[in-house]
Amino acid sequence: MISPSPIEAHLEIARALGSRTRPLDGAVRRRALRRHRAADAADLDAPITIRLAARCDKKAIARLAELDGRRLPEGRRLVAESAGRILAAAEIGSGRTVADPFEATAGVAQLIALRAQQLRPVSGAA
Numbered sequence: 001m002i003s004p005s006p007i008e009a010h011l012e013i014a015r016a017l018g019s020r021t022r023p024l025d026g027a028v029r030r031r032a033l034r035r036h037r038a039a040d041a042a043d044l045d046a047p048i049t050i051r052l053a054a055r056c057d058k059k060a061i062a063r064l065a066e067l068d069g070r071r072l073p074e075g076r077r078l079v080a081e082s083a084g085r086i087l088a089a090a091e092i093g094s095g096r097t098v099a100d101p102f103e104a105t106a107g108v109a110q111l112i113a114l115r116a117q118q119l120r121p122v123s124g125a126a
Helices: 006-018 022-035 055-068 106-119
Strands: 048-052 077-082 085-091 097-099
Touching: 048 106, 055 077, 055 085, 055 097, 077 106, 085 106, 097 106
Parallel strands: none
Antiparallel strands: 048 077, 077 085, 085 097
């Protein structure tokens, strides 16, 4: 009997796993959608403060990046804080943001991205 080539074996494994990853695919999609969920009016009790990130915020920003599944470039950063918790962060130069995907942070992420854009130097300015 002839054994399958490595590529054929890989395809068989992929086909077998493909049918078992459907629930995971749905969970990933729901997680991505959760970030874009807007906050209810009842969730807006605490004010949001946007400020320049300090050195002590580094761990909280790294945690947000890990939860969000994206890296935030190094450089000057802003954080959006509410009730003592950092909900989102943005790098000013690129405007890239990370936010807590398990909270309704879509509006906070848009707000901090807008503030980063306001603080970004205009190219070609004299």
